[in-house]
Amino acid sequence: MKIPLTLNDILAWLREDNPERLKTLWGWADETRRLNVGDTIHLRGLVEISSHCSRQCGYCGLRVSNNSLSRYRMAPAEIMASARQAVAFGYGTVVLQAGEDFGLTCQWVTDVVRQIKRETPLAVTLSLGERTEAELDAWRKAGADRYLLRFETSDTGLFELIHPSRGSRNASRIPLLRHLKQLGYEVGSGIMVGLPGQTYESVARDIDLFRELDLDMIGIGPFIPHPQTPLGNGELKPFASPDQQVPNSELIVYKAVALTRLVRPDANIPSTTALATINKRNGRELGLQRGANVLMPNLTPVKYRKLYEIYPAKACIEETGSACNGCLQTRINVIGRQIARGPGGRKRRALELEVVC
Ligand code: SAH
Numbered sequence: 001m002k003i004p005l006t007l008n009d010i011l012a013w014l015r016e017d018n019p020e021r022l023k024t025l026w027g028w029a030d031e032t033r034r035l036n037v038g039d040t041i042h043l044r045g046l047v048e049i050s051s052h053c054s055r056q057c058g059y060c061g062l063r064v065s066n067n068s069l070s071r072y073r074m075a076p077a078e079i080m081a082s083a084r085q086a087v088a089f090g091y092g093t094v095v096l097q098a099g100e101d102f103g104l105t106c107q108w109v110t111d112v113v114r115q116i117k118r119e120t121p122l123a124v125t126l127s128l129g130e131r132t133e134a135e136l137d138a139w140r141k142a143g144a145d146r147y148l149l150r151f152e153t154s155d156t157g158l159f160e161l162i163h164p165s166r167g168s169r170n171a172s173r174i175p176l177l178r179h180l181k182q183l184g185y186e187v188g189s190g191i192m193v194g195l196p197g198q199t200y201e202s203v204a205r206d207i208d209l210f211r212e213l214d215l216d217m218i219g220i221g222p223f224i225p226h227p228q229t230p231l232g233n234g235e236l237k238p239f240a241s242p243d244q245q246v247p248n249s250e251l252i253v254y255k256a257v258a259l260t261r262l263v264r265p266d267a268n269i270p271s272t273t274a275l276a277t278i279n280k281r282n283g284r285e286l287g288l289q290r291g292a293n294v295l296m297p298n299l300t301p302v303k304y305r306k307l308y309e310i311y312p313a314k315a316c317i318e319e320t321g322s323a324c325n326g327c328l329q330t331r332i333n334v335i336g337r338q339i340a341r342g343p344g345g346r347k348r349r350a351l352e353l354e355v356v357c
Contacts, residue, residue, distance in 0.1 A: 010259050011204040014252065022255070029258035029291035036265040037293045040340035041332050044093040044125065044270070045086035045299040045321070048308040049074045053099025055129070058162035058236045059152075059195065061226040061309040062099040068228055072304050073103055076112050082299045082321070083116050089325045092343040093123040095148065095296060100129035109135070110142040117143035123343035125188070130169065130176060140183045145343070147180045148188035149173055150219060153195060154209050155202040161238055162195065162231060177213060186345055188217030192274075193256050194248020195223045196231055197238025203246050203256060211263040216346040217294070218267050220256045221274030223248045224311035250279050254290045261291030268346055270294040276315040284328075285335050294344075295332075297324045 005013075016022060050073040053062040061069065074082075079096065086094045094116060098104060109128070116124050126139060127148035136147065151173045153159050165171035173189075180187045191206045210218050223231075225248075230236035246252060253275050260269060271287025273296065279286070284295065299321040300308060306317055316324050332339055 005259065005262055007204055007208050010207050010263075011200060013259055014200050014204055014246070014255055016255070025255065025258050026290045029261040030289055032261050032265050033269075033291050033293055037268070039336075040293075040338050041288065042093070042268065042294045042340045042344035043089070043091045043328065044095050044294060044296045045082070045089070045091045046095045046097060046296045047074070047079060047082040048098065048298075048300040048304065049079055049096050050098035050101040050104055051304070051308050052101035052103055053129075054102055055100045055166065056164050057229075058231040059192065059223060059226070059229055060099075061228055061311060063229060066228045069309060070307055072307050073101065074301070074304065076108075076115065078301060079112055080115060080119070082301065083120055083122060085299055085321050086122055087120050089297075089321070090339070090341060091122070091297070092341065093125055093146075094120075094299070095125040095127060097127040097148070098129070100131075104128060106135045106138050110138050113139055113142040113144050123345070130166070130173065133179060136180060136185075137183055140185055144185070145345070146186040146188060146217070148217065148219070149177060149180070150190040150192070151177065151206075151209075152191055153198055153202060154191075154206045155198065158195065158197050158202070158238055161197070162236070174209075174213070177215075181214060186216040187214075188219060188268075189213065189215050190217075190219030190221075191256075192221055192223040193252050194246055195238070196236075196245075197240050198223075198246050199240045199244040200246050201244070203252075207256060207259050207263055210260055210267070215264065215267060217269070218260050218264060219270050219272055220253060220260060221272035222250065222253050222278050224274055224277060224313075226309070226311045250275065250283060250286075254286060257287055257291045266346060268294050268344070270296055272296075273298070273315050274311065277311070277313060280315055285331055288332075288335060288337065295328055297321070297328050299324075
């Protein structure tokens with residue numbers, strides 16, 4: 001029998017700093033991961049297909065008013081070359097990510113998805129921001145398998161502040177996540193931790209929301225300030241009192257990942273690039289040992305990587321897809337895990353450990 005983690009338990013764990021108690025949390029998360037999704041690690045090849053963006057997100061370096069960034073949009077042939085690389089490296093999935101770029105028209109994306117599905121065995125994940133229901137429907141019908149859209153924070157006031165809505169659209173991404181599910185996508189979401197103005201309580205609610213939304217994938221990374229953004233340069237300063245403000249530390253991300261594994265035992269949870277960025281030495285591995293079971297090696301051509309600067313000093317920015325692949329294989333072997341083959345969708349078994357808080 002499981003004693004469910006209540007919202008208050010989650011909150012207490014987020015505030016826990018006793019290393020011995022935290023070891024218990026890491027152990028529970030690792031065992032829950034092993035029981036539900038096994039020891040294999042799924043590799044999803046990430047292709048950052050466009051850095052154009054029409055939005056004004058306070059946290060993201062791709063925001064339209066960042067004039068210091070030169071923008072690119074990959075040609076379909078370049079995307080296909082990256083997809084073939086994913087196949088050659090044995091990855092089961094390719095993730096096409098971009099800013100909210102309306103140069104990526106409905107037909108353009110449809111054609112790219114169709115070509116990948118026709119010419120490769122890959123699962124296709126799209127992460128193209130808030131697009132219309134008609135577009136999402138068309139891409140699903142073209143064969144896209146999954147969609148990633150982080151809700152970033154469940155604190156609606158904070159989200160509206162850092163993610164100005166477009167026209168009359170609802171600022172919250174949650175209704176769109178539910179719609180994606182209805183269209184038959186496997187749906188991924190997630191959050192940044194350590195946003196200015198973000199409280200421990202709100203992160204606890206985010207984790208509780210992961211439990212409520214039937215998410216297949218959940219990505220959690222630290223907020224990394226970007227100097228060309230209002231949140232990074234201090235122009236925008238959402239306030240939380242110092243005892244409530246959640247830090248953007250490595251430790252808090254591990255806690256959030258571990259708790260997410262406990263509340264969503266069978267989800268696919270990546271050890272994120274943002275985590276690897278704040279601990280380049282072994283952040284990825286620690287994430288994998290504290291609940292995560294997915295890595296997203298970068299397959300974006302090197303000439304574009306530096307230009308997809310959502311935050312500064314991103315891990316692996318100078319590496320080729322091949323170097324990234326080799327490096328990840330070694331890191332996975334060192335921690336005694338294996339690389340999974342095939343697309344690796346969610347299994348839905350949800351075996352829960354008996355945890356006593
Ligand atoms: N346009 C797409 C993809 C955005 S980039 C979308 O909006 O969904 C993917 C993720 O990077 C975002 O969802 C956000 O969680 C993360 N991100 C953006 N800026 C960041 C920053 N400064 N620090 C850490 N993560 C960031």
